[in-house]
Amino acid sequence: MKRLMLLLALCLSLPAFAQYTRSAGTNAPAADIVIETRADPKTGTVRQERIERPVQRDSHGNAASAQHxxxxxxxxxxxxxxxxxxxxxxxxxxxxDFVKPKEALAQKGFSVYRYLNRPPAPKELAEKLQKASQLWVIGGAGRQLTEEHARVIKRFFDSGRGVYLWGDNAPYSDDANIVARALFGTELVEHHAQGEQVVGIHRKGSEPGVIQRHLLTTGIEYLYEGHTITNIDKLGPLEPLIYGSDGRVVGAYYDRDGKRAIIDGGFTRLYLKWDTAGTGRYVMNAAAWLANAERFGDKVVARKVQQQ
Incomplete structure (x- = not known):
């Protein structure tokens, strides 16, 4: 009974939107819901029944179905x-080459427009962002973004659109950090950390793992932290999202005043060992969360969901 009450409280505390599955906010779903059509052997009456079945899991232990x-x-x-x-x-x-992340994002309906190796001029970026749901910045070998780029991105962020800042070991966090300082007054810090571990669910202190009962970690009990990683020492207004195998915070999120962002010190997760635990689902979850349906809604989105 106590467990049932806790689950009910969790369900009532999470937002219900047409874009989200029934599993939203649950790391470890209790059961898969299957709709089966059955005919009564005596009367021939056909009816549909909701059947609960044990969750099928992938080779890494996460729930396998897209409904999670x-x-x-x-x-x-x-x-x-x-x-x-x-x-x-x-x-x-x-x-x-960003092929796998692009495929994952397409599964949820997102298209991707990429700038490669060099950023656009700030004016062009501002124009492109007018039609964007969110911006992802993946750092390079030395800083290329300017303070003017950061101001453009801050205006975009302040309008409620999502921002994902990706870094890695120095100097690959410089571009993420110029934006992180402008938005949150914090940055990724080099600790020369070698990752390559799969972390479970974070439960207390600095124990490695992903946080529990959050929309971002829906369906994720195990997640590959990345090959080489860097960390966030001073969170400021951010909340921890992923604790790496060394106990330091690898990823953190911002969710205040209708604005959302993520900062992450493991961009190697986007191409190295992609098929290791949880990466594809995590990327899809992140984009869906950053779309900020709770603030914006979307009539086009709602129609698409109703047709499925």
Whole structure:
């Protein structure tokens, strides 16, 4: 009974939007819901029944079905993620071509517009962002963004649109940090950390893992932290999202006054060992959360969801 009351309280505390699945905010779903059509053997009457079945899990232990992602497939059709990707090299023979993240985002309906190796002029960026749902910045080898870029991004953020700042070991956090300082007064700090671990659910203190019962970690009990990672020592207005295997905060989020952002010290997660625990779902969850349906809604999105 106590567990039932806790689950009910959790469900009532989370927002219900057409874009989100029934699993929203749940790391470890209790059951899959299956609709089966059955005919009464005596009367021949056909009826539909909701059947609960044990959750099928992938090889890493996370729930396997897309119904345990945060968002319904196709829910954000027509929305665009602008990506400034300043690192396009390769590691261990794997190119950072953004193919896998783009496929994952497309599953939820997002299109992707990328700037590669160099950012656009601030004026062009401001124009492009007028039609964007969110902006992702992936740092390169040395800072290319300017204070003027940061001001453009801050205006975009202050309008309620999502921002994801991705860094890695120095100097690959410089571009994320110029924006992080402008938005939050904080930054990613180099600790020469070698990641390569799968973390579970964070429960207390500095224990490694992803936070529990948050929309961003829907359906995620295990997550690959990244190959090399950097950390956030001073969170300021941010909240911890991912604790790395060394106990330091790898990822954090901002969710105040109708504005949302994520800062992350493990962009290697986007191309190295993509099929390791949780990455694809995490990327989809992040984009869906940053779309900020709670603030903006979307009539086009709602129609798309109703048609599915």
């Amino acid at each position: 992602d945060l968002a319904v497939d196709g829910a954000f059709d027509g929305q665009t993620v602008v990506v400034i990707q300043l690192y396009t090299g390769s590691d261990h023979g794997v190119p950072f």
